[in-house]
Amino acid sequence: MKSSKEQLSADDKKLVDFFNRKVGEYNAPAFIPDDPISIPHKFSKKQDIEIAGFFASILAWGNRKTIINSCTKLFNLMDNAPHQFVTSFEETDLIPFIDFVHRTFNATDLFHSLKFLQYHYKENTSLETAFSKWMQPDDENIENALNGFHHYFFDFDEFPERTRKHIAAPFKKSACKRLNMYLRWMVRNDNKKVDFGIWKKIKPSQLICPMDVHVARVAKRFNLLDRKQVDWQAAVELTAYLSKLDRNDPVKYDFALFGLGVIEKY
Structure with a gap:
C-alpha cells in the first residue's frame, strides 16, 4: 500500500473520482431516514442532538431498523427531551427504563450512561468537552480523546464492570467504530445536512474512519488496507490512505465505504 505522503497516482485519481461519486450519493438527506443518524436529526437543541447521537451510536449494533426502533423507544421514555431529562432525573425516574434492552446493552448499562451524562452536564454545556479536553495541541488524530473519554466515563463514580464493553477505546485495541461514527456526526460540517458539525474543538482532519467488517472488506x-485485524491500528491505517485523497476531510469517504459495503454489498 502506498504511503499517504506520495502523490496521487493515476489509479488513485480514478479511485478519488469513484469514491467522490459515492460520497455524493450517500452524503445526502435521502440517506438519513433509514440510518441511526435519523435519531439526532429529530432534535434541534444542541444538547439534545449530542445525547441522541451518543445513544444512537452506542446502540448501533445490527439491523439499522432495529437500532432506530430501540432509540425511538428510549427517547419516548424521556418524553423526547433528553437534555432536560438527563439534567433533572432522580432515581425513581429511572423505573420506566428497567426493561430497556438492545442486544447486550441493558438497563444496567443505560443507568450508568445516564448518570455519567448527568454528572457531565452539571459542569459543562456540551458533551464535546468530554472528548476534546483530553487532546493535546499537536495530536494528529482523536486517539487521546477516545482514551480520555473512556477513563472519564468510568472514573467519575462506581460503575458496573459489564458496561465497559460498550465504550470502546484505542488502548483496548478496538477499532472504536461506533464512537468514531459519533464523532463524525458531531464534527464534520460540509453543509450536506447529514453530519451536524456542531463541535469545533476537534478538526475533521483528526477524525478516524469508522471501521467494521463491512468497511474493512471494501477497503x-x-x-x-493491508492489516488483517479489524482494530484501531487498521482504522488508523485506512484513514491514512483516505487522507491522501482528502487531507482535510478523510472521513467523508466513510459514506462511500459504508454505502458500498452495507447497502450495495460490494
Whole structure:
C-alpha cells in the first residue's frame, strides 16, 4: 500500500473520482431516514442532538431498523427531551427504563450512561468537552480523546464492570467504530445536512474512519488496507490512505465505504 505522503497516482485519481461519486450519493438527506443518524436529526437543541447521537451510536449494533426502533423507544421514555431529562432525573425516574434492552446493552448499562451524562452536564454545556479536553495541541488524530473519554466515563463514580464493553477505546485495541461514527456526526460540517458539525474543538482532519467488517472488506477490495485485524491500528491505517485523497476531510469517504459495503454489498 502506498504511503499517504506520495502523490496521487493515476489509479488513485480514478479511485478519488469513484469514491467522490459515492460520497455524493450517500452524503445526502435521502440517506438519513433509514440510518441511526435519523435519531439526532429529530432534535434541534444542541444538547439534545449530542445525547441522541451518543445513544444512537452506542446502540448501533445490527439491523439499522432495529437500532432506530430501540432509540425511538428510549427517547419516548424521556418524553423526547433528553437534555432536560438527563439534567433533572432522580432515581425513581429511572423505573420506566428497567426493561430497556438492545442486544447486550441493558438497563444496567443505560443507568450508568445516564448518570455519567448527568454528572457531565452539571459542569459543562456540551458533551464535546468530554472528548476534546483530553487532546493535546499537536495530536494528529482523536486517539487521546477516545482514551480520555473512556477513563472519564468510568472514573467519575462506581460503575458496573459489564458496561465497559460498550465504550470502546484505542488502548483496548478496538477499532472504536461506533464512537468514531459519533464523532463524525458531531464534527464534520460540509453543509450536506447529514453530519451536524456542531463541535469545533476537534478538526475533521483528526477524525478516524469508522471501521467494521463491512468497511474493512471494501477497503481491502480496493487495496486500501493491508492489516488483517479489524482494530484501531487498521482504522488508523485506512484513514491514512483516505487522507491522501482528502487531507482535510478523510472521513467523508466513510459514506462511500459504508454505502458500498452495507447497502450495495460490494
